[in-house]
Every structure is written in structure tokens, then in C-alpha cells.
Amino acid sequence: MKNIYIILLLGTIQSILWACTETNDVINPGDKPVIEAYLAPNHPVSLKAYTEIPYSESSEGVSQVIDGLSIKIIGSNGKTFVLKSVGNGAYESAANELIGVAGTTYSLEFDYKGRKVTATTEIPAKPVNFASDKKEISRTQIDLSAGFQGGVRPPGGGFNEQNTSVNLTWSNPNNYYHFIAVENVETDPVQILIPPTGRTFPNFRFFNEPLTGSSNEVRSQSFQYFGKHNIILYRVNPEYAALYQSSGTTSQNLSTPPTSIINGLGIFTGINADTIKFVVNKN
Known part of the structure; x- marks a missing residue:
């Protein structure tokens, strides 16, 4: 479960930062902290805190980090984490203080602007019987560094490459939510599609939406780098x-994003994962 915190959430927290406040809410717009925390078994606690951006015509649209909070996370196993503020809105437990096993519940609590902010979550069970019908694929490198104009095939070809499927399955009789994330783990990864000069395609990771099924697929052309990957369920x-x-909230469809945090916004939740090793070879 390497990099279990890093992959999550690329983009979902943005909808929270733009939350609006209902007219009957006694908390002033902008006064709720936004929390981002994912608790994984056998990992230390990592949490981030931001200020909310209330919707208004005068809003500059900038969220600020919140440092200096006194945050506790209390486990049903009797273990309490006292988080240390390490700057830039980040809070961490000691490296040797690790989240417990599946089924353990955790409660968050701290004070912010005279109110107690609280939340509770449970560590879910690890995915069961995670399997892939392939362990590797091959792709052809496409070089667009010299440009691609007039329908001329770039050096290296590759546009007619077959887009095959990597089929992933797992057991899920109770319809729990799962999602797939894929990350390249090479120290110096080589791009499959070399971009035109002056452009970059910095996609080391990609993921899909959470679903309640028991299968999914990753298309071969979704991989942007050669080499070793982790496919994580x-x-x-x-x-x-x-x-x-709810992350599709826009200025045309304003709503307060769902949250389980009392007197706050954001996400405080347990996660669990299993990983399959995968390789993209170069033709």
C-alpha cells in the first residue's frame, strides 16, 4: 500500500473549498475548517487543514492552510494520536504510531474558532480476492516532440496500436465501495507518449470513481509510462x-458538499487496500 495517501483525492477536495453556507446556519460563511484525512492500517496519521472559501461575488477564491491546531484522534482500541503541526496545513502522528486493524473506529476532535470539530470513521476490511487477467502489456512509444501537423504520422507510429483491456476482479457480496488507482513506481519513468516541445504530460497516477461492483477494467492506452506499476484496489x-x-459542484449548481465532520467540512475516513504488481513493456 505504498503511497496510499498520495494517490487519493486528486481533485475531490476542491469542491469542499468552494462550499457555500446555508442561510439558516449559525456558523458564519468561511468559518468552517476543511479537513482531509485518510486512515490506513499500519500507517501513521496524516491530515491537512484548510480554510473554507464561501461563495460570494467578492470572494477571491483562495483557500489558506491552517497551522497550529491541537488535534487528537482517539481509537476504539484505546490508542490516542496527538498530531503535530508540521507546517503548510499538515499534521502528522509520530512515525511509530500506526493506525490499527480493520474494524477499529477513530474519532477526530479539535477546537476551531470557539467550536468543537468532531468526526468518526471506521477502518474497512481489506479487499478480498483481488486479481488481474494480465500481469504485463506492451506499448509502442510515440514521439511528438517534433510536432504533429497535417495528419502526418509521428516518428515511431503507435496510433494504430490495439487498445486492450486489463480486467480486474474481486469479491464483493455486500456491495462495498471500491475504486482502482494506478501509479508508476519507476525512479525515472519513460513516457509512452513524448509530448511536443514545451508541453508536459505529468500523469504518474490515474484512478476511477468508487463503485459497488466486483470488477473493473483499465485500458492499455490509459498507461502513460513504461515500466513497473502498482494497480491498487x-x-x-x-x-x-x-x-x-459531489465533486462536480460548479457556480451554476452550488451546494454544500456532503461531509461527516461536525462543525467542519471535508473528509475524515478509513481506507484499506490491496496491490497487484504490473509492468508496461516497450515494443
């Missing part, structure tokens, strides 16, 4: 799925 709680599904 995450089991997540409903609060994560609800937040992900």
Missing part, C-alpha cells in the same frame, strides 16, 4: 464515495 467508506460524486 481501495475499499472506501460511503462518505468518500459521496464526496467524490
